[in-house]
Amino acid sequence: MEVTPCPTPYTHPLRQGAASAARRNRGLHVAADITLSAALTSVLDAWQELVARGAMSEQTLSRFGQLLRRFEAFATVRGVRLLTGVDATVAAQFIDAHGRTRHGRIAPASLSTRHLRRSVLRMCFGTARRLALTDTDPTRDIDLSRRCGSMHGGGGRAGLRRVVAAGHLAWARRRGQHRRRWRARHR
Incomplete structure (x- = not known):
């Protein structure tokens, strides 16, 4: 499938309205052709601009970026190479995945860790939608117990x-x- 450039110049969606940016970008990308790595890099670039504007802290970007790269490795091990391959099952498995305690033992993830993982994935897919990279959110229907x-x-x-x-x-x-x-x- 051939990708044709959009007739109007590209403007980052966080600088203008998300809906108008999504309309402009529909000609730039086809979601089936976007690798998970490229999509996460685009999302992290968008978040970097939020840091430059003061809307997100460096520490938040660092922590969220670390979690997104872990998600990328987790999904890749499970055979997910494209953004469209991420479904609710893969997202739920990542959210519920065991981790290491501060003593180095493998244990189930705490509820706060699970909430953080889900929040980062929700924000990632929200940003990806604003960038017109996808139109889905596999974490939308994942429910966790109250904190x-x-x-x-x-x-x-x-x-x-x-x-x-x-x-x-x-x-x-x-x-x-x-x-x-x-x-x-x-x-």
């Missing part, structure tokens, strides 16, 4: 208040019992 709701019986500050209040009550009960015992012994 704090399952551990403390509720989410957010209200759940934390319940835990702190319950802990305070238990401490107050123990303190009262100790006082009563001390008084009984020293009468």
